[in-house]
Amino acid sequence: MHKPFFFRLLFLFFSLVAVAQAPKKPTASEIYHNLQKLNFVGSALYIAAHPDDENTRLISYLVNDVHANTAYLSITRGDGGQNLVGPELRELLGVIRTQELLAARKTDGGQQFFTRANDFGYSKNPDETFEFWTKNEVLSDVVMTIRKFKPDIIVNRFDHRSPGSTHGHHTASAMLSLEAFDMVDNASKFPKSAAEYGVWKPQRLFFNTSWWFYGSQEKFEKADKKNLVSIETGNYFPALGLSNGEIASLSRSMHKSQGFGSTGSRGTETEYLELLKGSKPSDNDLFEGINTTWSRLENGKEIGAILNPLEESFNFKNPSEMLPQLLKAYPLVSNIKDEHWRNIKLKQLKQLILDCSGIFIEAVSKTNTINPGENFEVTLEAVNRGNAEVVLKSWKNSEGKELWNSSEVLPFNNKKNIEITVTAGNNNPPYSSPYWLNEKGSVGMYAAPEALIGLPETPALEEITFELQFGNSTIPFTKNIIYKFNDPVKGEVYRPLEVLPEVTASIPDKVLIFASDDAENVSVIVRAGKDDISGSLSLQHPEGWKVTPAQQTFQLERNGETKTFNFTVTPPNGQSEGFLKPIINADGKIFDRELVTIDYDHIPYQSVLLPSEAKVAKIAIQKKGQNIGYINGAGDAIPESLKQIGYSVTTIDPSNITTENLQRFDAIVVGIRAYNTVPELAFAQNYLNKYVENGGTLIVQYNTSRGLVTENLAPYELKLSRDRVTDEFSEVKILAPENPILNTPNKITQNDFEGWVQERGLYFPNEWSKEFTPILGMNDKGESQTKGSLLVAKYGKGYYIYTGLSFFRELPAGVPGAYRLFANMLSIGK
DSSP: OOHHHHHHHHHHHHHHTSOTTSOOOOOHHHHHHHHHHHTOOOEEEEEESSTTOSOHHHHHHIIIIIOOEEEEEESSOOTTSOOSSSSOOHHHHHHHHHHHHHHHHHHHOOEEEEOSBOOOSOOSSHHHHHHHSOHHHHHHHHHHHHHHHOOSEEEESSOTTOTTSSOHHHHHHHHHHHHHHTTTTOTTSSHHHHHHHOOOOOSEEEEOOOGGGGTSHHHHHHSOOTTEEEEEOOOEETTTTEEHHHHHHHHHTTOGGGTOOOOOOOSOOEEEEEEEEEOOOTTSOTTTTSOOSGGGSTTHHHHHHHHTHHHHTOOSSOGGGGHHHHHHHHHHHHTOSOHHHHHHHHHHHHHHHHHHTTEEEEEEESSSEEOTTOEEEEEEEEEEOSSSOEEEEEEEOTTSOEEEOOOEEOOBTOOEEEEEEEEOOOOSSSSSSOGGGSSOOOSSBOOOOGGGTTOSSOOOSOEEEEEEEETTEEEEEEEEOEEEEEETTTEEEEEEOEEOOSEEEEOSOSEEEEOSSOOEEEEEEEEESSSSEEEEEEEEOOTTOEEESSEEEEEEOSTTOEEEEEEEEEOOSSOEEEEEEEEEEETTEEEOEEEEEEOOTTSOOEEEEEEOOEEEEEOOOOOOOOEEEEEOOSOOSHHHHHHHTTOEEEEOOGGGOOHHHHTTOSEEEEOTTHHHHOTTHHHHHHHHHHHHHTTOEEEEOOOOSSSOSOSOOSSSOEEEEEEEEOOTTSOEEESOTTSGGGTSSSOOOGGGGTTOOSOSEEEEEEEEOTTOEEOEEEOOTTSOOBOOSEEEEEETTEEEEEEOBOHHHHTTTTOHHHHHHHHHHHHTTO
16 A cells, blocks of 8 residues: 555544544644645645535545645525424524534645525525525625635536526535635626635636436436536445545535434545536646646745655654755745745744644643633643654734743643733634624525634634744644533543623523413523623513513622523404514623524534524414324424424324324424334324324424435325425415315415415425315426425325425414414314
């Protein structure tokens, strides 16, 4: 085996088992791999629509075989998807999927960018997509990213020529890339980014095609491939027993919220790229004809003469041998005239210098959260585990102020701790929360500060810069201040140091349904973000609603302490909707944010600040029955929503379903995608059918047609399809006006389909037996009517209902008509 392949794979192996937040402690093979990347002067950008759209096999190949500076531009953050790991949807799901993408890039070695586009949900074609996305703004973001990253080649995941054949976001991403490719070298197009980053001209634009885009493997084999470039990405490495496909699968498996765990692929693997623009490489080398050596840069030959030989003479037992040569190259790299490559190569070189010298250094806060402008204690740990003489000269805060400047030699393997006090800076944004959620955007676009557009996450707000002296060279290094603690099970756990408000408030129930004129108690939880804080709390409310008391005072002694305050809320006489918003007055400031934490093992701990509010709705709603059984599927908030209108909801363990333990329920509801995710349902279906036959009501919510645990979802023939209606404003036609599901106990009219969010529904059945009655007809613009969104059938003494309507979105959003219709479904036959 060639030495580069062996150590490249060692690098990947150790990276994959590393804890996401822990500092890198590189092995010799990792140092060698980073040296190879330092000596490659070229970049590649992959572009697609969502997290999980990227081809991790190709990205891993570009990073780890080619050594190119590689990034993925995801047009959206995947906010419109489903969540298989928890209840978070929309903005919070976007935060999770952003971090999953970053975890994927840490695994395959790439970088990550985004635009401001909001994944508003499924779109059938790019025209519909651009009705929600502000095309010029998204295009501006794509152009800016290309000018900033300066890729030599760009690869599109999707085909710009096939609208309507896939998700509209997919086609739109390719169209945006194609359009941007032709304008990034024109300073008159989006002049702000041209002035900031300069114009740029990528050399080639590819479409990452495959047999899938041709309809079948057979059609692809017969297709004309003269414009295609083929790349072997299935290399196998016996020393680790891993292929590039297996490594890439570990990256793809980070998309856990979407259920994209992958076992990888083995054997030869060919990726095909269709040339869209630029000259076709003759030897399947994507960078053919592009100078990717140091000589590409002015005075770069001198740098290459120092650094290139280090690969051949690399000492895997003692990488520090090359430290003198790295230090010799440092002033030359620092003076590269090309600012773009200077920044990239200086960062890579400095990391190599740090790693080869054996220096470990970090700044650890004694607290995990701080407030803007607060003083906090930090422990600086420095240890020299190498043989070079290194002097720790100074420490500076984010604003360049010296905090320590004693200039001490770091003795060999003797840890040095320095206690200092740091004052949190006045940052913009002021808090560590995801920056794209700080201001209210539109359905299709997020608002973001201009300086942060494109960044995957809010930059760390508190950093420490330390200066190390190696002989005659003094080099600054900057690290984020972090927080860590010891967990009895996980051991050393790292978390980001977060800047958060002094106090926050939340209403636990995000939707409050008032089904009568009676007043109800509403709880507000106030949480301290610092020690010893006091103030007043009021509850802003819609016109016509009454809240008592008007104001309450609070005092909290400890950071993290919470207290619950109760308000009596009285609805108006008629139907009404609006929002309750907790407002806190404390420390001479107004606070109106809620703190939400996201804590999953596969991504870093996240604190998210959202507007603190809860939707209130006075709904004229009647219901029959009381006890509801719920079988959880892929995760939704339907049980909590049903409790809002007075139902008693019990979770049913699918492995313990029997005829006897179902009898106590007035109705049973099956959660979304349960027949895709709950294997036990394949064996429990007969019991569910018997429950219906004996007089029960069974409601099955949407499932996808692929990956069903059983084809027998119903007591009668029922076939799922990919039919969906994505326009939440589309007209709904009532097909069975006399059916009890539309009349008892609530009269359902066209008004009940107003105010729906994101979509009407998805994955409707398109074939069913004569026993089913279709209740509603609907369609997107230009398409034929679908009738499978709500089907009801009498079976024995009871009722079976299948619905693809997006109740899992509508009920948590407090849509009155959705509640009234769901209540009718639960009440049928009662």
